[in-house]
Amino acid sequence: MIPSKNATPQHWLSLANADWKTQMKHLIQSPDQLRDFLNLSDRQINEINRASQLFPMAITPYYASLIDTKDPQCPIRAQAVPTIRETDFASADIEDPLAEDHDSPVPGITHRYPDRVLLVVSQMCAMFCRHCTRKRSVGDETHTPSKDSLKNAIQYIRDTPGIRDVLISGGDPFLLSTKRLDWILTELNGIEHVEIVRIGTRTPVVLPQRIDDELVNMLKKHHPVWVNTHFNHPREVTAESKKALRKLADAGIPLGNQSVLLRDVNDCPLIMQNLVHRMVQNRVRPYYMYQCDLSRGIEHFRTSVSKGIEIMEMLIGHTSGFAVPTYVVDAPGGGGKIPLTPQYLISMGTRKVVLRNYEGVICLYSEPPQKESSCPADCQYCDDLTPKSKPTPKGSKWATNVGVGKLFDDSNNVIAIVPENLERVQRREENYQENHQENINDGEKND
Numbered sequence: 001m002i003p004s005k006n007a008t009p010q011h012w013l014s015l016a017n018a019d020w021k022t023q024m025k026h027l028i029q030s031p032d033q034l035r036d037f038l039n040l041s042d043r044q045i046n047e048i049n050r051a052s053q054l055f056p057m058a059i060t061p062y063y064a065s066l067i068d069t070k071d072p073q074c075p076i077r078a079q080a081v082p083t084i085r086e087t088d089f090a091s092a093d094i095e096d097p098l099a100e101d102h103d104s105p106v107p108g109i110t111h112r113y114p115d116r117v118l119l120v121v122s123q124m125c126a127m128f129c130r131h132c133t134r135k136r137s138v139g140d141e142t143h144t145p146s147k148d149s150l151k152n153a154i155q156y157i158r159d160t161p162g163i164r165d166v167l168i169s170g171g172d173p174f175l176l177s178t179k180r181l182d183w184i185l186t187e188l189n190g191i192e193h194v195e196i197v198r199i200g201t202r203t204p205v206v207l208p209q210r211i212d213d214e215l216v217n218m219l220k221k222h223h224p225v226w227v228n229t230h231f232n233h234p235r236e237v238t239a240e241s242k243k244a245l246r247k248l249a250d251a252g253i254p255l256g257n258q259s260v261l262l263r264d265v266n267d268c269p270l271i272m273q274n275l276v277h278r279m280v281q282n283r284v285r286p287y288y289m290y291q292c293d294l295s296r297g298i299e300h301f302r303t304s305v306s307k308g309i310e311i312m313e314m315l316i317g318h319t320s321g322f323a324v325p326t327y328v329v330d331a332p333g334g335g336g337k338i339p340l341t342p343q344y345l346i347s348m349g350t351r352k353v354v355l356r357n358y359e360g361v362i363c364l365y366s367e368p369p370q371k372e373s374s375c376p377a378d379c380q381y382c383d384d385l386t387p388k389s390k391p392t393p394k395g396s397k398w399a400t401n402v403g404v405g406k407l408f409d410d411s412n413n414v415i416a417i418v419p420e421n422l423e424r425v426q427r428r429e430e431n432y433q434e435n436h437q438e439n440i441n442d443g444e445k446n447d
């Protein structure tokens with residue numbers, strides 16, 4: 001079955017630089033459209049069909065035109081064309097590994113960190129990346145939020161004064177009409193406590209023609225707007241994508257890049273170094289390099305964590321500091337992003353810190369004779385800079401009053417952070433309460 005007239009590669013290849021709406025009307029959604037181009041057998045066509053029943057296939061003519069048809073390992077092809085391995089569900093796989101649906105106060109919002117939220121505005125993408133972590137919902141148009149649902153999500157942001165940063169995500173937000181996006185940004189702009197908005201989009205990579213004058217002129221009205229994109233391989237940096245990045249940067253939009261570490265695509269220090277160099281040449285700051293999540297059907301893309309550490313070892317110090325992304329594991333269960341780096345702290349004495357550098361040189365940093373800085377309890381900055389929405393105990397600082405910071409905060413007597421319902425502690429407290437009712441020590445509890 002051939003769904004549209006752009007069945008032959010000649011036809012869709014002729015659209016590789018067409019405007020974005022034309023390309024969206026001629027997405028490659030059936031493996032038959034790739035049969036001649038990739039020299040696919042009936043068995044391969046059948047496998048692609050099976051895989052795309054779990055997660056649909058959609059490739060823009062532009063991105064498909066970047067495939068090296070002679071290379072079965074082509075990194076562009078690996079990200080775009082389904083394989084039968086997507087139907088293997090590995091034992092470690094989780095439907096919603098980041099608990100994004102769980103940490104959601106209202107539909108469309110994931111509120112994980114106190115000061116920032118993820119706002120999902122679309123479930124459509126120009127291309128469905130085979131490694132997508134949100135396969136469970138992306139591509140299902142019935143999941144794309146209605147205007148009423150968006151209003152409701154924006155109302156949550158309006159009602160929650162602690163939120164200063166809104167991350168607009170999807171799907172791909174740039175697949176909404178410019179008008180709809182303009183409305184969302186206008187609503188967010190009108191909320192006093194929202195200081196910045198950032199948009200995550202893969203269009204500069206898979207549909208760079210989307211970054212047109214109408215779009216950037218609209219975005220410019222809503223500054224400060226930041227944009228994060230998703231380049232995974234240097235071959236994705238083409239004349240067309242450079243033009244898109246230039247338009248965004250010229251509109252005063254700070255650009256970041258979030259790559260995913262993918263087996264047989266970019267799990268190589270040389271490829272990553274080349275990618276980050278191309279990013280900074282185009283005014284894009286490498287932001288995160290993600291360890292591949294545990295989402296269903298992407299196990300064949302996962303690398304070991306040690307591969308990520310090895311790549312960081314080859315980047316840090318070897319290239320410009322601002323070309324080095326932060327390597328993160330998004331914690332399964334919803335704990336947020338956890339940064340990982342090679343070890344540079346080798347040892348410490350009371351007055352001395354022993355460090356190593358990227359070349360293997362081991363050096364000594366002497367601590368100052370006077371270690372204490374004066375930090376008066378009644379410091380004016382503490383009062384002025386602590387967010388009003390974050391009341392803190394007297395003498396405490398909000399910034400140190402969270403997580404491990406509690407152990408640094410002198411205004412409490414916390415000496416350990418202990419998981420709730422820890423069996424060992426329950427055992428001990430029961431005994432303790434029985435024998436010494438009057439001497440309960442709160443010092444070892446969580447708060």
Ligand SMILES: *Cc1c(COP(=O)(O)O)cnc(C)c1O
Binds near residue numbers: 113
């Ligand atoms: C990644 C993410 C953010 C933003 O985190 P940053 O480290 O500030 O980029 C916010 N909310 C959710 C749910 C996220 O996954």
Ligand code: SF4
Binds near residue numbers: 171172
């Ligand atoms: S653009 Fe992003 S959300 Fe869309 S399929 Fe690719 S990774 Fe998933």
